Amino acid sequence: MSSTRDYYEVLGVERGASEDEIKRAYRKLALQHHPDRNQGNAESERLFKEAAEAYSVLGDAQKRAQYDQFGHAAFSGGGPGGGFRGASMEDIFSAFGDIFGGGFGDLFGGGRRQRGGPRPGRDLKVVLDLTLEEIDSGVERTIVLKRAEHCESCSGSGAKPGTGRTTCATCGGRGQVHRSQGFFTMATTCPNCRGAGQRLESPCATCGGAGTETRKAEVKIQIPPGIEEGVRLRVAEAGDVGEPGAPRGDLYCIVREKEHRIFERSGADVLTEVPVSFAQMALGDKVEVPTLRGRAEMAIPAGTANGKVFRLRGQGLPLLDGNGRGDQLVRAFIEVPKKLSERQKELLREFGEIEQKGSPHRSFFDKIVNYFS
Numbered sequence: 624m625s626s627t628r629d630y631y632e633v634l635g636v637e638r639g640a641s642e643d644e645i646k647r648a649y650r651k652l653a654l655q656h657h658p659d660r661n662q663g664n665a666e667s668e669r670l671f672k673e674a675a676e677a678y679s680v681l682g683d684a685q686k687r688a689q690y691d692q693f694g695h696a697a698f699s700g701g702g703p704g705g706g707f708r709g710a711s712m713e714d715i716f717s718a719f720g721d722i723f724g725g726g727f728g729d730l731f732g733g734g735r736r737q738r739g740g741p742r743p744g745r746d747l748k749v750v751l752d753l754t755l756e757e758i759d760s761g762v763e764r765t766i767v768l769k770r771a772e773h774c775e776s777c778s779g780s781g782a783k784p785g786t787g788r789t790t791c792a793t794c795g796g797r798g799q800v801h802r803s804q805g806f807f808t809m810a811t812t813c814p815n816c817r818g819a820g821q822r823l824e825s826p827c828a829t830c831g832g833a834g835t836e837t838r839k840a841e842v843k844i845q846i847p848p849g850i851e852e853g854v855r856l857r858v859a860e861a862g863d864v865g866e867p868g869a870p871r872g873d874l875y876c877i878v879r880e881k882e883h884r885i886f887e888r889s890g891a892d893v894l895t896e897v898p899v900s901f902a903q904m905a906l907g908d909k910v911e912v913p914t915l916r917g918r919a920e921m922a923i924p925a926g927t928a929n930g931k932v933f934r935l936r937g938q939g940l941p942l943l944d945g946n947g948r949g950d951q952l953v954r955a956f957i958e959v960p961k962k963l964s965e966r967q968k969e970l971l972r973e974f975g976e977i978e979q980k981g982s983p984h985r986s987f988f989d990k991i992v993n994y995f996s
């Protein structure tokens with residue numbers, strides 16, 4: 624979609640802005656709406672493209688002069704804006720990468736490939752399902768995965784042993800082709816050689832020229848105590864192998880917490896419930912409570928209300944900064960017995976009769992009585 628908004632407005636600069644101000648304004652917008660930061664956000668993508676479109680005009684002295692004179696009409700009929708209609712993010716990166724120094728990728732540590740260089744390996748992702756106990760103690764895991772390794776027959780070159788490469792006929796060895804769209808010419812990676820500038824004379828029979836084959840690998844990872852759900856642990860260069868001369872990709876381990884039978888997690892705190900009898904709540908008692916690392920004794924004071932939450936300090940999960948632990952929160956609830964012996968029934972009936980004769984503890988009913996009177 625071609626923008627109809629004023630290009631100065633798009634970049635948020637004055638009409639008299641200097642080249643430098645325009646460049647800076649574009650850089651700021653491009654970073655803000657960068658697809659790596661806004662994955663799947665269509666509005667950001669639109670703004671990103673709109674800014675690129677505005678910059679393609681205002682960043683070029685000649686086009687800017689035309690635009691100042693004629694506005695959007697200067698580029699009607701699929702003008703520079705139209706040029707972005709079908710443009711991919713990759714095209715925009717290669718069109719403007721130079722204003723970002725080392726390229727967009729570097730700014731985000733994404734390691735986007737330098738134009739024409741060997742391609743780094745793909746990043747891989749695995750999900751780590753951890754129990755709360757494992758999260759509590761920290762754990763070492765061995766991850767078994769399949770990843771791309773250099774093909775043994777051709778040592779990763781992709782060429783049949785004894786054969787070499789020829790210059791790519793499509794791009795003449797440059798690795799790029801130029802595509803014209805309206806006034807605008809973009810350099811894109813050559814589709815025939817994928818930017819390498821060369822083609823294999825005869826591909827390796829084992830890997831078909833890819834230079835890689837899939838093999839099983841084991842990667843050890845240390846999971847620190849207290850880690851949170853959704854965290855991505857990066858194991859540098861444990862992903863797919865890269866093209867010769869380029870690094871491996873990384874391995875990302877995404878932490879997922881297994882549901883626990885009795886504990887629920889809330890940050891560094893652990894929540895649980897214990898059933899307590901009415902008599903224990905009323906008279907007070909000590910109860911045994913399960914914790915992540917065994918059992919703890921918890922005092923129930925006399926006259927405890929149903930649902931009261933007790934805090935066991937330091938019985939939660941380790942804090943990530945290493946400064947102690949969270950707490951365990953224990954909700955005590957009254958378990959009403961389903962089966963009663965004759966003797967129990969007798970005592971409860973007796974208790975009920977005494978209570979009806981006006982217990983001094985019926986404060987809630989007193990409140991209701993006061994409310995209506």
Ligand SMILES: [Zn+2]
Binds near residue numbers: 774775833834
């Ligand atoms: Zn091979």
Ligand SMILES: [Zn+2]
Binds near residue numbers: 794795797815818820
């Ligand atoms: Zn080529």
